[in-house]
Each structure stands twice: as structure tokens, then as C-alpha cells.
Amino acid sequence: MEAPGFLTLLYIMVTLPEKQGLSTLPWGNWVMGGMFTTHYIYRALLCPLLNPSMSPIHPFVWASALSFQVANGTSIGGWLGGYGPTTREEWTGSALRVEVGMMIWAVALMFNMYHDDELREIRRAAARNQKRRQESKAGDENKERPNVDKVYMMPENGLFRLILFPHYFTEWIEWCGFWMVGGLHCAPARIFVVNEVFTMLARAVQGRQWYIEKFGRAKVGNRKAAIPWLI
Ligand SMILES: NC(=O)c1ccc[n+]([C@@H]2O[C@H](COP(=O)([O-])OP(=O)(O)OC[C@H]3O[C@@H](n4cnc5c(N)ncnc54)[C@H](OP(=O)(O)O)[C@@H]3O)[C@@H](O)[C@H]2O)c1
Numbered sequence: 001m002e003a004p005g006f007l008t009l010l011y012i013m014v015t016l017p018e019k020q021g022l023s024t025l026p027w028g029n030w031v032m033g034g035m036f037t038t039h040y041i042y043r044a045l046l047c048p049l050l051n052p053s054m055s056p057i058h059p060f061v062w063a064s065a066l067s068f069q070v071a072n073g074t075s076i077g078g079w080l081g082g083y084g085p086t087t088r089e090e091w092t093g094s095a096l097r098v099e100v101g102m103m104i105w106a107v108a109l110m111f112n113m114y115h116d117d118e119l120r121e122i123r124r125a126a127a128r129n130q131k132r133r134q135e136s137k138a139g140d141e142n143k144e145r146p147n148v149d150k151v152y153m154m155p156e157n158g159l160f161r162l163i164l165f166p167h168y169f170t171e172w173i174e175w176c177g178f179w180m181v182g183g184l185h186c187a188p189a190r191i192f193v194v195n196e197v198f199t200m201l202a203r204a205v206q207g208r209q210w211y212i213e214k215f216g217r218a219k220v221g222n223r224k225a226a227i228p229w230l231i
Helices: 003-019 027-050 059-083 095-136 166-182 187-215
Strands: none
Touching (some): 003 059, 027 059, 027 166, 059 187, 166 187
16 A cells, blocks of 8 residues: 555656646755665665564555555646746755765664564464474474464564654654655645654553553553654
8 A cells, every 4th residue: 555655756747847837846856856766675675575474454554554645646746846946056055964864764763674674573483383392293284374464473673662652753854854855845745744743652551551451560660652752
């Protein structure tokens, strides 16, 4: 459901400039287009291959996420494709801001991937354990494939020590870096950050309650939902 977002953005960046009477787009626009595309290649194409299992998504949630992706891809793609900066001069003097923004984006993306993978490792480890148990049953010919659907444990590494949804937190930081590259006036990137924080924070707060019910208040301890020491 995430792929339509970056495909929409790329389509707009390729087709809109001509309609706006532009022969090319400045490098800064393509840098931002590349950052957006890189993130969603990971999220839309790699994650489904890497995840050991995922719960089914309600059609309403799926449709909402899809419409958000298309709207967001259109909004950012429109800005990058001709309604934002259209000349090299408009990016002049912003090298430091762009470099720092890209660094924040890249480091946060790596942390986002790391924390996503910590959750995957819980199910990979459960699958390994199931396999080992099956193998130790000598003579058992009816060996089933490990089923790790709905295996949940308390993640313990990295920022999971402080918050229960560090993959959300790092994603917000990542898109703040993206916004920084575009500059404060880049309204589509700003709206993207605001939308993400408000939708995902509510989910994280609800998720923290779920962790408390499943594992108990003592095990959750002082861990917040998604913002260290705060929420
Ligand atoms: N949700 C959003 O609105 C949203 C929006 C934009 C970006 N993202 C990004 O997409 C990524 C995934 O988000 P998400 O909302 O799907 O995260 P999530 O609810 O935490 O689930 C991520 C994956 O980990 C599994 N999982 C979650 N908690 C687990 C635990 N305690 N033990 C074992 N496995 C566990 C889930 O399995 P099940 O599916 O079986 O529960 C799912 O496969 C994140 O990096 C996030 O930043 C999410």
C-alpha cells in the first residue's frame, strides 16, 4: 500500500516540469525525490519480504493508508515537480542545511531499520526455537513449518529500553531531516511530519496500553510510548 506513494511522486516529478514550462529540475529537488523513494523502496518492497509474518490489515485501514500515500506523494511530488523551487539559484546558500538534513535523515533511517529488525528478530528466534524442538523429536516424520504468527515478546534492545515504539520515533526524526532539506517553507514536508506524528503517536499510546495488558505494568516499567521520557 506504500508503493503508490513514491510512484505517484516520481510520476509527477517526471511529467509536471514540462507542463510548467521547465526543461529540468534543480539537483535539490532530485535529492529529495531520491530520499523519499529510498525510504519507500525499503518500506514497500523490502519490508514485506523481510517480515517473518504480519497480521492482516482491516480494509478500512488499508484504504486510509493508501489514500494517505497517494495524497502525500501528490503533495510532495507537486512541490518537487514545479510548485516549489525550480532553479539552481533557489537552492544556493542552502548546502549546509541540506547536508545536515540529509545526515539526520540517513542516520534516522538506519535506526528505523534497526528497530524494525529487532521486532523481526523476535519471530525469527521463535521460528528457530520451534525448528530446533521439532528436530530434537527423533523419528518425527510429520514436521510442520514453524508458525510464528502472533508471537509477541517484549523487545529489549536499542531505544526499546526507553520507548515501546522507537521505530515510529526514528521515522519522525527521519522525516524531520527531509523537511530540513526542503527548508522551513517546504509545506508538504512539514504537513507530512505533522500527519505522521499525530496518527502514529495515537497508535503508539494505544500500543503501550496493549503491552501493559499483555506483559504487565512491571515489565513495561518506565518505558514511554514513543517519545523518550515524555509520552
Ligand atoms: N502504523 C503507521 O501508521 C505507520 C505509518 C508510517 C510508517 N510506519 C512505519 O512502518 C513500520 C511498521 O509499523 P507498524 O505500525 O506496522 O509497527 P508495529 O505495529 O510495531 O509492527 C511491526 C511488525 O512487528 C511485529 N511486532 C510488533 N510488536 C511486536 C512484538 N512485541 N513482538 C514481536 N513482533 C512484534 C508486527 O507483527 P503483527 O503485524 O503480527 O502485529 C509487525 O509485523 C515502522 O517502522 C513505522 O515507523 C507505520
